[in-house]
Amino acid sequence: MVAKGLTRATLTEAALRIVDGDGLDALSMRRLGxxxxxxxxxxxxxxxxxxxxLDEVVExxxxxxxxxxxxxxxxxxxxxRSLARSYLATLRAHPNAAPLIAQRSLRTAGSxxxxxxxxxxxTEAGAQLADAVATIDAIGLLSSGIAQAAGxxxxxxxGASADRFAGLPPHEFPLLGQAAHAGALSDGLADVLDxxxxxxxxxxxAKGAAANERLTGAR
Amino acid sequence: MVAKGLTRATLTEAALRIVDGDGLDALSMRRLGxxxxxxxxxxxxxxxxxxxxLDEVVExxxxxxxxxxxxxxxxxxxxxRSLARSYLATLRAHPNAAPLIAQRSLRTAGSxxxxxxxxxxxTEAGAQLADAVATIDAIGLLSSGIAQAAGxxxxxxxGASADRFAGLPPHEFPLLGQAAHAGALSDGLADVLDxxxxxxxxxxxAKGAAANERLTGAR
DNA sequence: ATGGTACGTCTACGCCGTAGACTACTGTGG
DNA sequence: CCACAGTAGTCTACGGCGTAGACGTACCAT
Numbered sequence: 224m225v226a227k228g229l230t231r232a233t234l235t236e237a238a239l240r241i242v243d244g245d246g247l248d249a250l251s252m253r254r255l256g257x258x259x260x261x262x263x264x265x266x267x268x269x270x271x272x273x274x275x276x277l278d279e280v281v282e283x284x285x286x287x288x289x290x291x292x293x294x295x296x297x298x299x300x301x302x303x304r305s306l307a308r309s310y311l312a313t314l315r316a317h318p319n320a321a322p323l324i325a326q327r328s329l330r331t332a333g334s335x336x337x338x339x340x341x342x343x344x345x346t347e348a349g350a351q352l353a354d355a356v357a358t359i360d361a362i363g364l365l366s367s368g369i370a371q372a373a374g375x376x377x378x379x380x381x382g383a384s385a386d387r388f389a390g391l392p393p394h395e396f397p398l399l400g401q402a403a404h405a406g407a408l409s410d411g412l413a414d415v416l417d418x419x420x421x422x423x424x425x426x427x428x429a430k431g432a433a434a435n436e437r438l439t440g441a442r
Numbered sequence: 443m444v445a446k447g448l449t450r451a452t453l454t455e456a457a458l459r460i461v462d463g464d465g466l467d468a469l470s471m472r473r474l475g476x477x478x479x480x481x482x483x484x485x486x487x488x489x490x491x492x493x494x495x496l497d498e499v500v501e502x503x504x505x506x507x508x509x510x511x512x513x514x515x516x517x518x519x520x521x522x523r524s525l526a527r528s529y530l531a532t533l534r535a536h537p538n539a540a541p542l543i544a545q546r547s548l549r550t551a552g553s554x555x556x557x558x559x560x561x562x563x564x565t566e567a568g569a570q571l572a573d574a575v576a577t578i579d580a581i582g583l584l585s586s587g588i589a590q591a592a593g594x595x596x597x598x599x600x601g602a603s604a605d606r607f608a609g610l611p612p613h614e615f616p617l618l619g620q621a622a623h624a625g626a627l628s629d630g631l632a633d634v635l636d637x638x639x640x641x642x643x644x645x646x647x648a649k650g651a652a653a654n655e656r657l658t659g660a661r
Numbered sequence: 662a663t664g665g666t667a668c669g670t671c672t673a674c675g676c677c678g679t680a681g682a683c684t685a686c687t688g689t690g691g
Numbered sequence: 692c693c694a695c696a697g698t699a700g701t702c703t704a705c706g707g708c709g710t711a712g713a714c715g716t717a718c719c720a721t
Contacts, residue, residue, distance in 0.1 A: 227669070252709060262670045273709065325544060325587060335615060342617040352617065356626040357637040361584060364591070364634070368544060368583030396554055398561035398571065407575040415583070418576040422641035425648060446700070470677060481701045492678065
């Protein structure tokens with residue numbers, strides 16, 4: 224009586240379930256085994272070590288992103304914004320896995336489709352490849368950072384992190400205190416990505432416009 | 443013969459030395475003890491648990507940033523750029539500690555001075571507080587992400603990460619392959635921050651200009 | 662039927678964070 | 692001057708971790 228039919232996919236699925244439900248620290252090989260009603264060491268028939276399992280988890284999350292969801296008929300700016308939003312939304316669906324993704328994001332194969340798609344959108348709009356890479360890097364880094372921060376702040380207590388800033392000595396930190404009272408520090412995290420993306424779009428537009436003027440001999 | 447004169451500061455210093463030298467995983471209470479030629483449990487006379495020690499390490503790194511290094515006579519855009527650069531430079535000096543900072547950055551007191559300073563620069567230039575917060579958040583998140591990625595990529599092997607992308611099937615990922623060959627993926631990480639900051643500056647300028655026009659009734 | 666192979670199990674090793682009892686020293690009030 | 696309380700470092704031990712290596716057991720092709 225062996226044949227529990229364990230596979231890499233089953234393991235990954237269970238691992239992600241544990242991480243989502245009980246946090247990254249809760250994911251141990253022993254816990255994984257008990258989740259699947261199997262000896263902890265059984266996993267090692269399918270993965271070389273825990274690192275590989277974590278890679279698989281990252282891969283699983285990243286493959287939830289659907290790069291084809293963007294409407295190709297919209298202007299490239301909208302496409303880029305939409306891509307960034309779905310990237311962030313996916314990460315926010317797995318806040319506990321965000322630290323993993325922050326460390327491995329660009330190195331995992333699952334995100335390559337999204338990256339390629341974003342590069343296509345921007346270069347077809349006339350952007351330099353290096354600028355496009357910078358933009359998509361920034362989007363990836365920001366998204367994982369935001370998802371991570373959002374996950375971390377909600378776990379310890381409720382939303383008391385804003386209160387800590389609100390209690391700062393107002394003479395030393397007037398603006399921070401003000402921002403805390405306005406809720407800008409805690410609520411606005413998701414807006415950070417939009418703001419940054421808009422900013423980078425503006426920069427790309429400016430560069431593109433300058434290049435066009437140079438080409439057409441205008442100005 | 444007891445009196446080794448252990449203090450919180452000594453512990454923090456040794457901890458950071460271990461992290462910088464041998465990586466985050468190398469920092470264990472036992473290792474910390476042996477580094478200071480002291481029983482591992484001795485640390486617990488000065489800190490409640492390892493979490494607190496990690497907080498101290500983050501604090502130590504953050505306090506290396508000197509927010510007064512920016513030249514107040516320069517335009518606010520340059521001040522912001524300079525602040526962002528010194529933030530990133532500090533984090534890059536401790537790449538192994540970057541994951542810690544990514545998780546705790548805004549929650550630690552040491553970074554508050556920098557944040558306050560950045561908010562002051564931007565709001566004095568006419569930016570909305572919420573936009574200023576978004577900008578500084580993005581700078582913090584990007585910097586820690588960049589420092590972390592830079593540290594992670596150099597540790598496993600040399601710089602072979604670019605080669606992995608270079609070996610991708612060119613039909614599926616033409617732009618990624620191109621970017622890899624151009625070195626844009628690995629070398630350009632530091633430029634990402636500059637690019638994003640420039641973009642956000644552009645956005646702030648645009649918003650400011652629009653607000654000014656509205657105020658003066660121009661256009 | 663038999664031998665090989667894939668998969669799950671078991672035991673054990675050396676790490677980890679840290680609780681709790683113990684010891685040696687220091688500075689203070691009688 | 693001394694007892695005594697408090698402080699700082701030590702020791703032992705517990706439960707948990709990742710995983711190496713030996714061991715069974717069920718299947719499949721010969």
